[in-house]
Amino acid sequence: MLWELIHQNRRKSLALFVGMAFLLSALGYFVGLYFDPDNGGYVGLAAAIGLWIILTLISVTSGDEILLKVSRAQEVTRDVHPRLFNVVEEMKIAAGAPAMPKIYIIDDPSPNAFAIGLKPEKSAIAVTAGLASQLNRDELQGVVAHEMSHIVNRDTQLMTTAGIMLGSIVLISHFFLRSMWLGPGSSRRYRKSDSGGGGGQVQLVLIAVAVVLAILAPIFARLLYLAISRKREYLADATAAQLTRYPDGLASALEKIGSSGLPLESANKVTAPMYIVNPFAEKGAALAALTSTHPPIEERVRILRGMAGFADYRSYQRAYAKVKGKSTAIIPPSGIRQGKQLEVRGPSTEPEPARDKTTTTRDTMDLMRAVNGYAFLVCACGLKMKLPPELATPTVTCPKCGRDNRVPAAELAAIGMVVGAATGAGVIPGAGIVPGQAQAASQAPATAATPYEYTRKGTSWESFSCGCGNLLQLSPAFQGSAITCKLCGKTTVIKQ
């Protein structure tokens, strides 16, 4: 645990709140004076303090939700992407976090991720659909470990606070500047100018100060944001390497993210610093490194890969010094002090996801559909149909082979589970069911309780798939005329 970092972040969060109060008060005071030179200052001050109180309340209670909604993130259950859930749980165990963060998926094919939360108990990790479908398990673990490090090191506390505050400063300044260009400020000025010639000069100065503050405040706020972000990315990388004991995973994830080239649509200036890789970064933009909120990806990758078979903080410090060429201490003493040199583990043996564009795009789109509540229905011909949640018809015609497939029960559709009229191998495909099903469906097209039919091929063991995917078996001794599926309750008529 990097205790110095944690304490520093807490102190800085507090300082941010207090400093924000002063900045807003000054802004409010001078803006008020601009509108009303006699008493406006105090009115403006009161308004600014009131605004600060409101902002603090909002950021403490629902700051997370605002940032998540702005980034178009949706919360997901375990069924949508079990691997992501499991990886987050693994990292929660490894980091010793007090509670599982909530998991969100962002509707975007560009790979990226961020974490927010005012405290580790109430945090959230958001990952784009592109990232969840394109990364292999080691890389996903690396990215999730990086985000978990931000949460545990309390970076998210600072960044969430700064995000809300920064957003509000930008808002106030925009409002003020716009009202200055369009508003009746000038007429109000003349209305109150009965203090003589000296008063006019004072007013000019006040106006100048107000304008300068309004223009500079967003710049200062952005500079503050930049100052707090870059070092923390290195520290999160180091912590992630130690948590996973596999820095190459995070390194190759960063490479994949950096080379994807797709812009992240839902990122704006305020939320950009919170992502793992700068969403606005263009390849080869060296000048951007000076003003960027993130250190360049190539550098981060080189440091991680230069850790030479070890995964502890000291190795990261050594690799950092080697890559940067200077020996600035990036890891605080509590990390260096812990002593042991930790070896890396081996890579996982899971197969890499396919890299060709078709599969990648299809997997990403399927994930986005699953997040949005689509159901997947596999036709007997092998086509995987994607049904929108608003679908109302009981049967769907397969566009490839023309068969009518019955839409399964509503609960199955709601969680996006894959159901099949003929599931994969291991289940003996009932050759007799498909024509029977199509017949039954076409005979009674729109009614809800259409009876299914199955024609027995003989007197030996037979089995067929119910429409919901359950396997129904008929023994030689079966004499009944109908069989009811235990899963979905459908009754299938047995014909000899």
Next chain:
Amino acid sequence: MGAGTVGDKSKAEADLSGALGRLMVVVENYPTLKANENFLALQEELTSTENKIAFARQSYNDAVLFFNNKIQMFPSNLIATMFNFAASEFFLVEDASEKAAPQVSFKK
């Protein structure tokens, strides 16, 4: 089950992981099973369970390392001697093959 000391727990965990490995089914007779959705879900669950065990062990060992350092360093060693804190033992991996990543292989 019911292991008391860390050493006993370590042995129990090794037995459990070995049992998980022995549960693997031969799928050479079912080559299309590998692409089955249910099988992939099972594979995912097995992998993640092995990972969680490994990470829990890692987290425990990190905490033990931190604690052992703390009771030896100034100024916390003063408190440690006052209350007679003793060094904890690590959760060692009995079998070297466990250090490898979980191999969910269904070959004989």
